[in-house]
Amino acid sequence: MDITFAQKIRELRNKKEWSVYQLAEAINKTPGYVSKIEARGEIPSPEMIVKLAEAFGTSAEELAEIAKAEKSAELVKNVTKKYDDAVVLYRKSRKK
Amino acid sequence: MYELPRIEPMSEQEIKDRAHTVWVEYVREVGPEYVLSHGISFDEMHDAVIYPKYEIIFDKSEDLGLDDDGVPILGKFLPKENVALVDRKLFATADPRRVFTQYHETTGHGILHGPFLRKSARKYPKLCSTERSIGLSENGFDWKQMNTFEWQANMFAANVAAPRTYVLCMWQKLFGMNRKLIYQGAREYSLTFNDKSSRVNVHSPLKLAWVIAKKMQLYFGGLSAQSLAYQVLEVAIDINGYDYGDFGRYQVVPSLTPLSNDTNIKE
Numbered sequence: 072m073d074i075t076f077a078q079k080i081r082e083l084r085n086k087k088e089w090s091v092y093q094l095a096e097a098i099n100k101t102p103g104y105v106s107k108i109e110a111r112g113e114i115p116s117p118e119m120i121v122k123l124a125e126a127f128g129t130s131a132e133e134l135a136e137i138a139k140a141e142k143s144a145e146l147v148k149n150v151t152k153k154y155d156d157a158v159v160l161y162r163k164s165r166k167k
Numbered sequence: 168m169y170e171l172p173r174i175e176p177m178s179e180q181e182i183k184d185r186a187h188t189v190w191v192e193y194v195r196e197v198g199p200e201y202v203l204s205h206g207i208s209f210d211e212m213h214d215a216v217i218y219p220k221y222e223i224i225f226d227k228s229e230d231l232g233l234d235d236d237g238v239p240i241l242g243k244f245l246p247k248e249n250v251a252l253v254d255r256k257l258f259a260t261a262d263p264r265r266v267f268t269q270y271h272e273t274t275g276h277g278i279l280h281g282p283f284l285r286k287s288a289r290k291y292p293k294l295c296s297t298e299r300s301i302g303l304s305e306n307g308f309d310w311k312q313m314n315t316f317e318w319q320a321n322m323f324a325a326n327v328a329a330p331r332t333y334v335l336c337m338w339q340k341l342f343g344m345n346r347k348l349i350y351q352g353a354r355e356y357s358l359t360f361n362d363k364s365s366r367v368n369v370h371s372p373l374k375l376a377w378v379i380a381k382k383m384q385l386y387f388g389g390l391s392a393q394s395l396a397y398q399v400l401e402v403a404i405d406i407n408g409y410d411y412g413d414f415g416r417y418q419v420v421p422s423l424t425p426l427s428n429d430t431n432i433k434e
Contacts, residue, residue, distance in 0.1 A: 091219035102196065102219035103211070110218045110225065 076138050077112045083127040084109075097126040114138045174283065174316050182279070182319060186326030189274060190333070192216045203340075206386030207333065209269045223277040224250045225269065227258055242268045244276035246284035251277050263391040270328040275320025278327075328390050329398040337383050338403045347405035350375060358382075376400035 074082075084094050091109070095102045098119070107113045115123070120138055124131035189212075194202055196215035217223050231240040231254040241264060243252040251272035257265040276284075338344050343359055353370040360382050369375040373396060380395035387395055400406075 091222065095219070101215075103214040106214035106218040110213070 074137065075112060076114055076134070076141050077109050079134065079137050080105075080123065081109050083129060087127065094126065098122050112141075114142055174280065174319065176315070177319060179322060182322045183326050183331075185279065186274070186323050187330065187332075189216060189278060189327050190330040192220065202333070203336070206388060207328070207330075208388035209266055209328075210388075212327070213273065217273050217277070221278050221281065222249055223273050223281070224248075225273055226250055226252045227255055230255055242272040244272050244280075244284075246276075246281055247288060249277070249281065263393070266388060266390045267324060267328060267394045270324035271320050274327045275322075275324040279319060279323045280316070325394065325398060329387055329395050331398060331402050333386075334383070334395075334398045334402045337386055338379070338399075341383060342379070342403075344403070347403055348375070350404050350406045372404050372406045373397075373400060376404055379403060 080094075084091075087093075089097070091102050091105045095105045098105075099122075100119075108115055115138075117135065120134050121131045124134050193207070193212055193216050196219075197211060213225055217225070229252055231243060231252060234240050239254070239256075241254050241257060244250070245252070251269075253265070253268050253272060256262070257268060341360055343362070348356070350372045355366050355368050356375060357364055357366050358379070367375070367378050369378060376396040376399040377392055380392040380399045383399070384390065384392050384395060
């Protein structure tokens with residue numbers, strides 16, 4: 072994954088020379104909502120991805136691809152962790 | 168150790184006033200009713216003001232390791248990148264210093280010092296690189312070892328995390344008080360919290376402030392009672408009203424209601 076969704080949104084916003092407040096206004100959300108996407112790395116709903124793409128005048132497909140890749144990577148990470156934890160628990164129980 | 172840039176001097180009042188503007192912005196964003204019922208939380212402060220207005224990114228994913236003296240680094244601020252880092256261990260162990268460190272790095276260094284540090288980048292190139300950043304180690308909490316830079320950041324952070332106006336508001340709301348509590352030396356004090364009375368034995372004004380802070384803590388997003396106590400001491404306790412030379416003149420204030428309009432009661 073080359074770029075995260077948060078980084079992409081920040082990059083597009085900076086290209087437009089918009090403040091967080093201006094982006095929030097453009098998508099009809101609060102600045103806190105934009106903070107959650109840009110600073111906390113939260114992925115918005117597909118409808119909101121379309122709205123963001125429209126606000127930036129960019130392709131919704133490209134944004135959705137980045138979001139999908141990030142979500143998939145997160146999912147793989149979570150599943151891997153769960154399996155690793157399960158193996159550790161199994162080995163512990165065998166030792167007893 | 169590396170040389171810190173000579174920061175412009177600021178009075179305590181000046182720092183408090185600047186911190187107050189951050190607090191006002193926060194209340195404006197989330198609404199006064201919400202703050203009154205839910206209290207202040209760092210995450211909300213970050214989302215509502217610290218990021219939108221100052222674009223400071225907060226990162227708690229890194230292990231910051233040790234400083235040159237082998238002391239654990241709790242937090243760092245990277246001026247060029249405008250990123251505040253807080254050691255991930257503080258989150259894993261629910262360390263009581265966690266919330267204050269978050270405010271210290273993001274608001275103290277980020278908001279108060281950020282523009283100055285970026286301006287100084289040409290003069291102090293090493294400071295504004297990733298390797299050299301403004302850091303807070305465990306020693307940073309020791310007042311004797313604290314430099315002006317850290318002192319300013321701490322003062323600013325304390326006033327954003329626990330603004331005096333809000334502490335006063337909670338003092339009135341939770342304890343039903345409309346005036347300062349007069350410290351009358353080491354003794355038993357009666358406190359009415361949420362309409363329930365309790366008695367506490369304290370040996371210092373700070374300890375009394377700590378007891379009050381412990382009860383208010385819930386409204387300050389996990390800020391430690393120790394950090395909150397300093398603000399409570401300023402807002403809710405009158406230590407000047409205690410006549411150390413003539414203790415007998417003062418009456419006990421069990422109900423915590425004013426004995427008269429004049430707090431310096433004279434016979």
